[in-house]
Amino acid sequence: MARERCVIIGNGPAANAAAAALRQETSDLDIMLIGEESFPHYRPHLLPAYVAGSLQKEDLFVTPASFYEECDIRIRLGQRVTHVKFDQRELVLSHKEIVPFDALIIACGGMQRIPERLQIFEELMLTLKTPADAQKWRAGLQTAETILILGGDLTSLSFAKALVSTGKRVQFILQEQSFWPLPLTPTLADEVKQRLTRSGVEVLEASRVHRLTQLSQDVIEVETDVGLMTANLVGAFYGLAPNVKFLVRSGLDVERGVLVDENLRTRFDLVYAAGDCAQIYHPALRDYWVSIGYKNALEQGKVAAQNLAGGMTTVAASPANIFCVEGVMVNTSWWMEF
Amino acid sequence: MSNTKEGAEASPIEAKTQPDEAYYSLDPADLYYVGVNVPCQNACPALTNVPAYIRCLFEGRNERSYDINRIANLFPGVLGRICSRPCETKCRHGEPELGKPVGICHIKRSAADFRDPGPPAVTALGPSVGKSVCVIGAGPAGLAAAYDLRLAGFEVTILEALPEPGGMLRYGIPEFRLPRHILAGEIQWVVDHGVALRTGVRVGRDVTLDELLNTFDAVLVAAGCYVSKPLDVPGEKLPGVYTGLRFVMDIATGAAPVLGKNVLVIGAGFTAFDCARLALRCGATNVSLCLRATEHDLRVTEEEVFETKREGVKILGLMASNRMIGANRLEAVEFLRTKPLELLPNGKRRVAPIPGSEFTVPCDAAIVAIGQGAEPLRSPGDTDPRGVLRVDAQTFRSSIPRLYAAGDYATGPTTVIEAIASGRKAAQRIAEDLGCNQTKQWAVKIQASPITDRQRSWDYIPRMEMPTLMPVQARLTSPQAEVEQGLSVDASLEESKRCYLCYLHYEIDISRCIYCRYCLDVAPRDCIKLVKSIVLNEAGAVVGYEETKIWRDVNAVVIDNSRCIRCGECVRVCPVDCISVSKVELVQRTLPCGRN
DSSP: OOOOEEEEEOOSHHHHHHHHHHHHHOSSOEEEEEESSSSOSBOGGGHHHHHHTSSOGGGGBOSOHHHHHHHTEEEEESOOEEEEETTTTEEEETTSOEEEOSEEEEOOOEEEOOOGGGGGGGGGOBOOSSHHHHHHHHHHHTTOOEEEEEEOOHHHHHHHHHHHHTTOEEEEEEOGGGOOSSOOOHHHHHHHHHHHHHTTOEEOSOOOEEEEEEEETTEEEEEETTEEEEESEEEEEOOEEEOOGGGTTTTSOBSSSEEEOTTOBOSSTTEEEOGGGEEEEETTTTEEEEEOSHHHHHHHHHHHHHHHTTOOOOOOOOGGGEEEETTEEEEOHHHHHO | OOOOOTTTTTOHHHHHHOOSSOEEEOOHHHHHHHHHHOHHHHHSTTOOOHHHHHHHHHTTOHHHHHHHHHHHHSOHHHHHHHOOOHHHHHOGGGSGGGOSOOOHHHHHHHHHHHSOSSOOOOOOOOOOOSOEEEEEOOSHHHHHHHHHHHHTTOEEEEEESSSSSOTHHHHTSOTTTSOHHHHHHHHHHHHTTTOEEEESOOBTTTBOHHHHHHHSSEEEEOOOOOEEOOOOOTTTTSTTEEEHHHHHHHHHTTOOOOOOSEEEEEOOSHHHHHHHHHHHHTTOSEEEEEOSSOGGGOOSOHHHHHHHHHTTOEEEOSEEEEEEEOSSSOOEEEEEEEEEEEEOTTSOEEEEEOTTOOEEEEOSEEEEOSOEEOOOOOOSSOBOTTSOBOOOTTTOBOSSTTEEEOTHHHHSSOOHHHHHHHHHHHHHHHHHHHTOSEEEEEEEEEEEOOOOOOOGGGGGOOOOOOOBOSSHHHHHHSTTSOSBOOOOHHHHHHHHHTOOOTTEEEEEOTTTOOOOOHHHHHOSSTTEEEEEEEEEOTTSOEEEEEEOSOGGGOOEEEEOTTTOOOOOHHHHHOTTOOEEEEEEEEEEEEEETTOO
16 A cells, blocks of 8 residues: 655645654654755745855855755645645646645745735846845846835845845845834834934935836836836845745635644644645634744644644744734744744 | 527528528527537626637627627626626636636726717617506616616606716716716717616606506616615714715716725725725825625635735725724724624625724725615505515515516626526516516527637737726826726737637537547547436436546547537547537527417
8 A cells, every 4th residue: 555645735844844843743643745946945044145255155054955864755846735625635746747735834935025006017126035036146246236116024034134244235125014023113224324424324215116127137117106216136035925826726724824723633624734825723812813933834744743643732923023014923033032 | 409490480581681500499408508508608697608709800800799789788888997807707618727817897898988979779679569667767777678668669758856867877987087078978878779768767766666657558666775774882973973875976976075094994895995996086195995705705806905905995805894883973993803604595694793803994984885676666565564565576566566676676686697587587477477579588599500710829919908098197187087997909809719608509410420439549638528318307418427538338428518628629529520610609589479
């Protein structure tokens, strides 16, 4: 008889923590990781340093290939899951391959969020979520002198500082509605502004971007509420949104993320969600929340695996680090460590 | 296809205008076939012949494209902007591996945009019946019924309570989605057929239903749904709480309320979205739409959701309002978190509020847009507990002879296209009941067609995006400006190329097939099948195939038209020309009474 198979969608911290924990719990399970990106498991929070040149590409990666071999975990990279058929217990990959599963852990993380009103200018902006994004920044920075950062998520703060360290002129438009995952209160806004200014970043008075226009190959004109300006590169940093669109009509409960209970269980038996893509209803908080950050993801991956193996572990909610963002509570414990 | 030729002889008029090979079939098998195989037309409550009008636009016959629409749905310029597009959800191009549905609605609008300006010619009226009908309500259902009854030879009077005709189109849909001159033009065209329109007459106040029944041979109530449903939560009567319909209607009549900066809109339908976007146009800066279920359960079109978010409206899910809080005026709304449950057959998601999960959201105003009901009308017949006239869903008849009801009034709130279809069906029923000289009949028109000129590369054309008024600030500074700008001529042409033209029927003539299987090699998907037998239903229509992989069991190579994307590759590759193409359309014919 074939071994039972647990598929883990994702190759980030939650997915890898789940795979490792699952292997610890059970030796006879066929564990398969399916990652959309072609890079091995990396630390996204190191990308700004990599772009600035203070880290090498190798420094980004966490788990060596030998780990998977030793643990008998199959890993498939550069393969995208397009939909999941829960009644048949199979998932379909973008190249039409059908992969059956007995158990499933969804740990597909988040994707770069760009506000709807700026989406038509998407091609004129760079983001920083993956090593592939980082390569684009590195290529662009070879000639760019002025860089404009829009938004104000947590990555953007360390990234702006990293750019200043390379001697570039860095301008920042902090957008109140877009600061993510934290809501930008006036006090917090002032603090962030001061910290950025101290690090050599020019924080502009503008608060809204109307239009981006490509003037020449390396000059982009930006129309804001206070006038026109130009930059060589424009970065969009509006935080992450759970990457769960492919699950919307699958029968799973999906809102911002995959809805799960405090044990990370979904509506379906033996199907769990963990990390940035999970939206958890926690009885202690009496609300849904999404957790952001590497450390939270590691913990949740582990919890999902343990519960799948028969445990009843509850994910920890740390209310002090939980903020309401666009109607969803967000756990940002990593913000404190940042 | 069945080969019945009845109907061809039945209509001498059609025979004269169609000298080619076309014949009309009433065979249930053929009617079943078009129902399954032309999904867009079948999904349209008014059964608009979608492939035909898209093809006409592609051929540059804009006037004809508009007319095909007008014949079925009366208001192409209006529907091309605000239709709920049930056709697009069924479009074969939207099946999982085939991309996005064709922009059927955008093409409809293009047909209206690109036709010669000026009203279309008035349709010839049928011989006078010498009877009169009163239609109560000049909304989509009332106008559609009035038009059909007028064409059937009746004297028609419409009584409209509000100062302008159009019903919800005029008072329920904001101007930025539907410019008033477009609406007025298409309504005028209906009136130009000799319909007597009297506005500002409210039945029950200015005239009673009994008086109307004494004056007219029949009365059709198509008064719509103008009573907002309450949330039934404490505090709903506080100043600062508005109903969606009242809010939209106040703006339509130029009496916009002062909302404040922070506005919550409670509801998930088109009206809720309209309210949220209107609130921004009234000066609110922080507008949130509060849903009981999630954004993914919305039945508003994806484009509408995107534009709404683009304007700055936040969409918040999984919250059910629990009470309205405020001393003298609304200050906040208390919600409960909800847990999504199963999907109901009507497409709505059931949710359960989670006890103990109360939270409050401060606001300056709340707009409750959770649906409407019909207004009670003092009526002699059988009514529901609220006083709304009860009618039979099939016959539109009430318990009082000669008194009918249609549209949203009869069914509860639906979409514009459903209301139009309801009005037309009711008109047909009234005409038949009163004894008219002609009747309408749906038939399947079948004619030979040359091989399609569609190219396989057209299947990969991305769906054309509707250009919208940008930057977003421009929408807020001129609140009446139409947001959707209409596809350009080139974009419309590209979009029309995307239509598979599902009214084309591909068939292999087994007596000539040499089983070379070339067609199988070029098939873009599992549309051509090796079958042992064909499964027929009672009517003789194909409902399935018994496929086989064993060559000696193969009795036929067949094209499954429900999977076929009409790319024409099989016809081009067939060495013995045994694949034929015919055009199979569901059409409505007007026949003299007693002939069918």
